[in-house]
Amino acid sequence: MKLISLFVFIMFFSVVSFSQERTYDFDEIVISAGRTPISFSNISRSIAILTRADIQKIPASNIIDLLKFTSGVDLRARGTEGVQADVGIRGGSFEETLVLINGVKLNDPQTGHNSLNLPLSLDNIERIEILKGEGSRVFGANAFSGAINIVTKKDLINSLNISSSGGENGLYDLGLSASILTGPAANSFSINRSKSDGYRFNTNLESTNIYFSQNYSFRSANINWLFGYTDKEFGANSFYSDLFPNQYERTLTKYGNVSAEYKFSEVALTSKTFLRTNFDDYKLDKFRPGWNQNTHRTNSYGTEFQATINTSAGITSFGVDFSRDEITSTNLGTHNRSKIGFFAEHNLVLNENITFSGGFFAYNYSSIGWKYWPGFDVNYKLSKDAKIFFSAGRAFRVPTFTELFYVSPTNMGNPDLQYEETTNYEIGFSLLKNYFRYNSSVFFKDGTNLIDWVRDVRTSPWQVQNVSRLKTIGLETDFDFNIKNILGNLPLKQFRISYTFLSSDRNSSGFESKYLLDHLRHQLILFLSNELAFDVIQFWTARFEQRVNQSSNFIVDTKLSKKIGYFNFFINATNLFNQSYYDIPGVLLPGRWISAGVKFSINDF
Numbered sequence: 031m032k033l034i035s036l037f038v039f040i041m042f043f044s045v046v047s048f049s050q051e052r053t054y055d056f057d058e059i060v061i062s063a064g065r066t067p068i069s070f071s072n073i074s075r076s077i078a079i080l081t082r083a084d085i086q087k088i089p090a091s092n093i094i095d096l097l098k099f100t101s102g103v104d105l106r107a108r109g110t111e112g113v114q115a116d117v118g119i120r121g122g123s124f125e126e127t128l129v130l131i132n133g134v135k136l137n138d139p140q141t142g143h144n145s146l147n148l149p150l151s152l153d154n155i156e157r158i159e160i161l162k163g164e165g166s167r168v169f170g171a172n173a174f175s176g177a178i179n180i181v182t183k184k185d186l187i188n189s190l191n192i193s194s195s196g197g198e199n200g201l202y203d204l205g206l207s208a209s210i211l212t213g214p215a216a217n218s219f220s221i222n223r224s225k226s227d228g229y230r231f232n233t234n235l236e237s238t239n240i241y242f243s244q245n246y247s248f249r250s251a252n253i254n255w256l257f258g259y260t261d262k263e264f265g266a267n268s269f270y271s272d273l274f275p276n277q278y279e280r281t282l283t284k285y286g287n288v289s290a291e292y293k294f295s296e297v298a299l300t301s302k303t304f305l306r307t308n309f310d311d312y313k314l315d316k317f318r319p320g321w322n323q324n325t326h327r328t329n330s331y332g333t334e335f336q337a338t339i340n341t342s343a344g345i346t347s348f349g350v351d352f353s354r355d356e357i358t359s360t361n362l363g364t365h366n367r368s369k370i371g372f373f374a375e376h377n378l379v380l381n382e383n384i385t386f387s388g389g390f391f392a393y394n395y396s397s398i399g400w401k402y403w404p405g406f407d408v409n410y411k412l413s414k415d416a417k418i419f420f421s422a423g424r425a426f427r428v429p430t431f432t433e434l435f436y437v438s439p440t441n442m443g444n445p446d447l448q449y450e451e452t453t454n455y456e457i458g459f460s461l462l463k464n465y466f467r468y469n470s471s472v473f474f475k476d477g478t479n480l481i482d483w484v485r486d487v488r489t490s491p492w493q494v495q496n497v498s499r500l501k502t503i504g505l506e507t508d509f510d511f512n513i514k515n516i517l518g519n520l521p522l523k524q525f526r527i528s529y530t531f532l533s534s535d536r537n538s539s540g541f542e543s544k545y546l547l548d549h550l551r552h553q554l555i556l557f558l559s560n561e562l563a564f565d566v567i568q569f570w571t572a573r574f575e576q577r578v579n580q581s582s583n584f585i586v587d588t589k590l591s592k593k594i595g596y597f598n599f600f601i602n603a604t605n606l607f608n609q610s611y612y613d614i615p616g617v618l619l620p621g622r623w624i625s626a627g628v629k630f631s632i633n634d635f
Contacts, residue, residue: 061159064168064387064407065347065375066338071462074387074407074419076471076506078102080158082183087559087569089589089602091195091203091224091625093148093155093180099557099571101528102162102176102506104550106613110620111201111224113235113264114279115146115613119162120473121502121532121549122175125481126427126450128165130179132254134287134304137172139355140328140362141432144308147283148180149258151222153191153207154241156183162506163473164425164454167405170351170371170391174427174452175475182256184216184245185209188635195627197602199620200227203627216245229620232265232276232316255288266312271440272616278316282309296340303333314438322438324361328431330354336373344378347389355431362435362443367428369395383411395428398449416461426451429481433494441483444494452477465512475502482546492544500546501535523567526557534578552576567591583611601626 060067061077070079078100090096092112098105106124107115116124125142128135131150138144158180165173193205207220220241228234243256259282266277287304307329314322332353339346351371358364375389388406395401405423412418429447436443458471477500483492508528513520530553554574562568569589576582590601601624605611608622 064377065336065373065389066345066377066387068377072385072409074385074409075421076102076162076456076458076469076473078160078162078508080160082156085152085155085158087589088557088571089569089587089604090152091602092152093150093158094146096152096158097160097178098573099555100160101508101553101555102504102530103160104553107619108266108269108614108617109233109235109264110229110623111203111226111235111237112146113237113262114143114266114269114281116143116545117146117178118549119160119176119178120475120504120530121534123482123545125430125433125545126172126174126176128169128173128177130169130177131256131285131287132182132289133179134289134302134334135169135172135332135353136285136304136306137330138306138308138328139330139367139431140308140310140326140357140359141430144281144283144310147260147262147281147308149239149241149260149283149285150180150182151205151207151220151239151241153193153205153220154182154218154243156181163421163456163475164405164423164452166403166425167373167389167391167423168375170373170403171369171393171395172427174425174450182243183209183218184243184254185218186211186216187633189631189633190635191629191631193627193629195600195602195625197625198623199229200225201623201625202226203625214246214248216247218243218245228265229623230267230618232267232278235262235264237262237264250294251290251292253288253290255286257284257286259284265316268616271314273440274314276315276317278313280309280311283307298338300336300338301334303331305329305331324359324438326357326359326362329356344376346374346376348372348374351391357431359431359435361437362431365431365435367396369393385409393426395449398428401426401449415463416459418457418459420455420457422453422455424451424453427481429494433481438491440491442491442493447481447494448479448496450477450479450481450496452480467510468508470507471505473504473506475500475504477502480546483544484541485544486541488542497543497546502532502549504530504532506530521560521562522558523561524557524559526555528555529553548578548580550575551578552582562590565592580615583609585609585611596630596632598629598631599627600629 094112094115097103102120104118117127118124119127129145161177165177189209191207196202203224205222210217222239224237226235238261240259246253261282263280266279267275285306289302291300310326312324334351336349354368356366371393373391377387379385390404392402403424407421409419426449428449434443434445453476456473461468479496480500482497485492510526512524514523556572559569572586574584586606587604592599604623612618
């Protein structure tokens with residue numbers, strides 16, 4: 031309670047002290063929170079943005095580590111260097127978060143553990159958009175608690191980046207990326223290779239990412255295609271059960287999509303087609319060949335067509351979405367399912383202060399039939415810089431193949447699982463000025479038939495069930511202040527603080543929950559940057575996390591950066607104070623880990 035009181039005081043003081051300043055300026059960012067792109071300052075939902083500038087500052091070498099520093103996002107790592115992690119939003123499980131690249135769905139139908147098998151390096155990313163709360167009316171199935179959309183760079187300049195880093199525990203990371211213009215095409219390519227001996231027994235890893243994309247821009251049309259490949263091999267000490275420290279896993283993911291947009295007059299037509307394949311080789315004990323070894327091969331593919339019409343009555347978007355999931359597995363068997371959906375959204379400016387957005391997604395799954403998922407958002411401007419917003423909507427998720435069919439000594443699936451659904455409400459306030467931003471919101475989630483792995487005693491295997499109704503209420507607040515543009519002579523350049531509180535009506539009925547009832551209760555994230563001697567810039571991140579029925583963690587990371595010509599030298603120190611902690615019980619995470627490297631960058635050559 032003292033922590034909450036201190037935080038509220040800091041937020042109040044910050045708003046009172048700085049809201050009268052008029053010398054700030056935030057760049058406009060166009061995001062994809064709905065079917066119609068909208069500027070960041072006009073959105074009516076809680077959206078977090080990790081910009082290109084944020085990516086360069088945070089002491090992280092991969093996407094998974096980046097997501098740790100976003101309020102409301104629960105990133106539960108099992109290893110390091112992006113080897114594997116589960117991501118949840120606002121108390122939702124990792125299965126309830128939809129992952130996209132450029133608005134194209136990427137989730138793994140086998141298990142959400144593989145949803146962050148992303149064939150991207152940080153050099154490929156323009157920004158990351160994180161939609162908090164239900165997103166089924168926009169993105170369809172599985173945007174249950176939120177969605178993470180990774181927007182790739184489409185450089186219109188020639189560029190070359192070469193990076194090399196190394197550190198403790200036999201860590202090394204090599205990267206090469208380039209962008210080349212050839213006529214109307216912008217071509218991008220990258221390859222990354224990382225390896226570590228591990229920070230404890232059986233946590234060694236090897237990882238390779240390859241990425242290529244082309245973007246063709248014409249007067250009234252834009253065509254983009256990309257291909258990505260990621261191969262991860264790692265020791266999985268206690269990843270899925272603390273009874274087996276010798277677990278091993280290899281995942282190999284290939285992903286490609288083609289998208290096109292054509293505009294004429296007041297009409298825009300878009301299409302998106304994708305194919306994702308994943309190979310997962312898992313051994314419960316790598317020293318016992320063939321014993322409880324599972325191999326899974328999944329294929330997911332689909333297409334989407336959308337039309338957007340701009341009239342005096344507003345902007346209307348509508349279209350159709352089709353996809354299919356297939357799996358062949360030594361454990362789960364051979365299964366497939368298809369779905370087709372129809373969607374519509376209308377955006378209306380009622381007057382200079384009020385905007386409205388409403389829509390729905392109607393889905394027909396081969397296993398559950400037709401379902402309808404509506405939602406709407408309202409935005410009211412109190413002034414040029416301040417607004418309040420309200421949103422409401424419903425969302426759903428179908429079980430993964432693992433939840434339905436998995437069988438092992440420690441985990442048992444349930445082929446009789448039903449889909450889960452939720453109704454979300456949110457009201458928030460936003461103040462956006464030049465170089466200053468403040469956001470705060472309160473939300474309520476009412477979930478029914480929620481899916482979770484549960485057990486009644488510690489020695490029993492985990493079993494999947496549709497848990498009864500679960501209600502969650504939460505508070506989020508975020509304050510970001512760019513000091514450099516106001517008081518440029520101070521060593522301190524930027525300060526950001528955010529806090530999330532969650533409380534659930536937990537009706538556990540005597541069972542132990544593996545995921546659903548184990549969310550973060552308190553999450554406090556701090557970020558600041560300061561300047562040292564010789565133009566060295568230091569970035570700090572600190573995370574305080576207290577999970578339900580677990581002890582709290584306070585983790586501090588830092589990064590030192592110095593640019594000399596085309597070269598940028600850096601030192602990263604994660605878990606600076608060498609805290610012993612875990613995100614998932616039984617899976618101890620690294621203590622202090624120091625690495626250093628250099629990056630060569632050249633543009634417009």
